[in-house]
Amino acid sequence: MNWQWVTKRVLQALFTIYLVISFTFVLIRQLPGGPADYIRAQLIGSGTLSAQERERLDSLVQTYVNINPDKPLHEQYIEYMASTLQADLGQSVWHNEPVIDLIAEALPWTLFVMMTAILLSFSLGITFGALMAYTEGSRFDMGLSTTLSLFNSIPYYIVGILAVYILAYQYGWFPTSGHHSYSVTPGFNIDFIVDIFYHAALPVLSIVVTGAGGRALGMRGNSVRVMGEDYIRVAELRGLSSRRIALHYVGRNAILPMYTNFMIAIGFLFGGAVILEQIFAYRGVGLLLFESIGTRDYPLMMGSFLVITIAVVLAILIADLTYGKLDPRISAGGAR
Amino acid sequence: MSSPERDVNSTSPFNTVADIEATRSDRYRRLFKSNVVAPLRILITDPRGAFGLATLLTYVLAGTIGVWLIPYPENSSTILMGAFESTEHILGTNRYGADLFGLIVHATPAMLKMIAGGAVFTIIIATAVGTLSGYKGGRTDGLLMLITDSVIAIPGLPLIIVLGVIVQPTNPFVVGILISIPRWAGLARAIRSEVLSLREQSFVEASRINGLSTPTVIRRELVPNLMPFITINFVNASRGVIFGSVALYFLFILPEPDFLNWGVMMNRAYSSTGALYTWETAHWLIFPMIAIIWLSFGLIMLGQAADRIFNPRLRARHAQPDEVND
Numbered sequence: 001m002n003w004q005w006v007t008k009r010v011l012q013a014l015f016t017i018y019l020v021i022s023f024t025f026v027l028i029r030q031l032p033g034g035p036a037d038y039i040r041a042q043l044i045g046s047g048t049l050s051a052q053e054r055e056r057l058d059s060l061v062q063t064y065v066n067i068n069p070d071k072p073l074h075e076q077y078i079e080y081m082a083s084t085l086q087a088d089l090g091q092s093v094w095h096n097e098p099v100i101d102l103i104a105e106a107l108p109w110t111l112f113v114m115m116t117a118i119l120l121s122f123s124l125g126i127t128f129g130a131l132m133a134y135t136e137g138s139r140f141d142m143g144l145s146t147t148l149s150l151f152n153s154i155p156y157y158i159v160g161i162l163a164v165y166i167l168a169y170q171y172g173w174f175p176t177s178g179h180h181s182y183s184v185t186p187g188f189n190i191d192f193i194v195d196i197f198y199h200a201a202l203p204v205l206s207i208v209v210t211g212a213g214g215r216a217l218g219m220r221g222n223s224v225r226v227m228g229e230d231y232i233r234v235a236e237l238r239g240l241s242s243r244r245i246a247l248h249y250v251g252r253n254a255i256l257p258m259y260t261n262f263m264i265a266i267g268f269l270f271g272g273a274v275i276l277e278q279i280f281a282y283r284g285v286g287l288l289l290f291e292s293i294g295t296r297d298y299p300l301m302m303g304s305f306l307v308i309t310i311a312v313v314l315a316i317l318i319a320d321l322t323y324g325k326l327d328p329r330i331s332a333g334g335a336r
Numbered sequence: 337m338s339s340p341e342r343d344v345n346s347t348s349p350f351n352t353v354a355d356i357e358a359t360r361s362d363r364y365r366r367l368f369k370s371n372v373v374a375p376l377r378i379l380i381t382d383p384r385g386a387f388g389l390a391t392l393l394t395y396v397l398a399g400t401i402g403v404w405l406i407p408y409p410e411n412s413s414t415i416l417m418g419a420f421e422s423t424e425h426i427l428g429t430n431r432y433g434a435d436l437f438g439l440i441v442h443a444t445p446a447m448l449k450m451i452a453g454g455a456v457f458t459i460i461i462a463t464a465v466g467t468l469s470g471y472k473g474g475r476t477d478g479l480l481m482l483i484t485d486s487v488i489a490i491p492g493l494p495l496i497i498v499l500g501v502i503v504q505p506t507n508p509f510v511v512g513i514l515i516s517i518p519r520w521a522g523l524a525r526a527i528r529s530e531v532l533s534l535r536e537q538s539f540v541e542a543s544r545i546n547g548l549s550t551p552t553v554i555r556r557e558l559v560p561n562l563m564p565f566i567t568i569n570f571v572n573a574s575r576g577v578i579f580g581s582v583a584l585y586f587l588f589i590l591p592e593p594d595f596l597n598w599g600v601m602m603n604r605a606y607s608s609t610g611a612l613y614t615w616e617t618a619h620w621l622i623f624p625m626i627a628i629i630w631l632s633f634g635l636i637m638l639g640q641a642a643d644r645i646f647n648p649r650l651r652a653r654h655a656q657p658d659e660v661n662d
Contacts (some may be wrong), residue, residue, distance in 0.1 A: 016486040153633035155579045169612040271491030312491045
C-alpha cells in the first residue's frame, strides 16, 4: 500500500464532507427568509415576544437546526459543525422526530436497492460487453450496440414511470409501493427475503435497463481496444490457451476502466434515488428528501442531503482505495 | 500578435514581419472554418453524425419556426382524444383538451434556452478551471483540483434539488445554469489532463518563452486546440441539462414555470386523478417521453460520431468510443 496516496485520498474525502456540511450551514443560516427564519416563523405564528420568550424560541430553533441565531456567527458555525459531526442532524419539523432516527430507518433500504442495481447492471454490462467485443462486427454486435445505445439514452426515471404505470398499476404484476407486504413478518426468513426483492424489483429494473447498456458499451470499447494491443498478440504467439487470454489478459485490463466508471455510477445512482423512490413510493433517504421539500421541512432536507452525500463520498473512497487490488500500478506508487 | 512591435529602421532579418497582416476578424473566420465548418462536413458523412445533426436541427426548427406555425395549444378541444385519430390533433389531446403536439412543440424553446444556458455555463467554468489548473500546475493546480474532486464526489441531483428549492429559479437560462452546477467538475478534470499533454507541445512552450501572459496563452494557444474535445462535451452537457430539468419539473421541485415543459406535461399526465389506472391517458404520458428520448438519443449519436472523428487516440486504436453514462 502506498500510504501517502491513501492519506491524500482520505483527506480529500474528509475535505469534501467538511465542504458539504459548511454548505448546508450557509444555506440554513444565511439565505434571507431561509430555513432558520422559516422555522422561527413556524414556531411563533404571529405576535410580539417578550425577552424570555425570545430566548426560549432561540433554544427551540437550535434543537431543530442546531443553530442558535443569537450567538456570533463563528460560534454558530462551530456548534453546528460539532453537533453535525456527532450525528445530531437536528429535529424534523414535520415528523417531530430526530432527523437521524428517520434517516437510520430509511437508509438501509436505499442502500439495498442501489447496491443490488449497481451490482446487477455491472455484471450484466460486463458480460454483454465482453460478448459483443468477442463477436465484434457481427450482426449480434451491431444490433445490440444500437439497441443498448437507445436504452442508454432513456432517462432511468422514464423507465421507472412506465414500469410502475404498466407493470404495477395496469397489469398488477408488481406492487406499486412499499418495502414489503404487511402480511409477511420482517426477519430472516425466506418469505420476507423473497418479498423484499419482489418489492425492490421495479426500481432495480429501471436502473438496470437504462444503466447496463452504457456499461456494456464501455466494456465492449475497452475490450476491443485491449484486443488490439501488442501483448495480446504476443500471448497468442506464445500459444496460451484462449481461455487464459480472455480472462487474464483481455478481461483484467478491460475491466480496469470500468472500475472508475463504477465510482461515478455510485454517486449518480444515489442521487437518482430521490426520483426513483418517489415514483415507487419506496421509503428510503431519497423519499425523505423529496417529502421534506413538500413540507418545507428544512432540517430533514439538509439531513438527508448530508447523509446521501456522505454515503457517496465514503463509497467512492472505499472503491478508490480498493482499486489498488485490481491495478497493482496504484499500490506500487504510480500516479493515476 | 495583432500589433507587432517593429523597428522600421532596422534591416535585421529577425525584424521582418509578414507582408499580410492577419486582422482579428480574419483569424476568427479561419478558426470558425477549421473548427466549425470542416468538422460539420465530416460529421454528416457518418450515419450517426447525420442522424444526430438531423435530430438537433429538427428540435431547433421546432423551437424557432415550429412555434410560429403551430398555434399555442388552448384547452378548447375534446378531452383525451387518442393519438392518430384526427388530422387536427395528430397526437391527441390531454385531459384539458389541449393539443399534445402543440404542447410538445411549444415546450421546445424553453428547453433549448435551458440547454444553451447550462451547456455554456458548464463549458466556460470547466474550460477556465481545467486550462488554468493544467497549464499553471503547482499550487494553483493543487487547490483547483482539490475543489474539483470534492464537487465530483457530491451527488448532483440532491445538490440541485436543494439549491432549486432555495433559489426557486424561473428563468430558463438560470434553470439551465442551476442544473449544470454539479456538472462542470468532471469536465474540468478531463480538460486538465488534455492540457497537461498540450502544454508540453513546442508551440505552447514557444509562447511561454516569448513571455505571453497565462490568459493569453490559454485563450490563443490552448482553447482552439481543445475545441473538438469541448464540442463533444457540449453534447454531453446538453443531455445532462435535459435529464435534469425534466426530472426537476416532473418532481415539481422548481416553481411552476410560465413556459411549457415536457417534465411538467409528464407530471400532469402522471398525477391527474386515476391516470395510472387507465390506458386513456397513456399517450399524454408517453409522447413527451418520446420527445425527450429522441433528442437524447440524437445527442448521443452525435457525440459518438464526433468522438470517433475528432479523437485521434480512438481512431488510431480502432475502437468504439467509451460510453459514459451519466
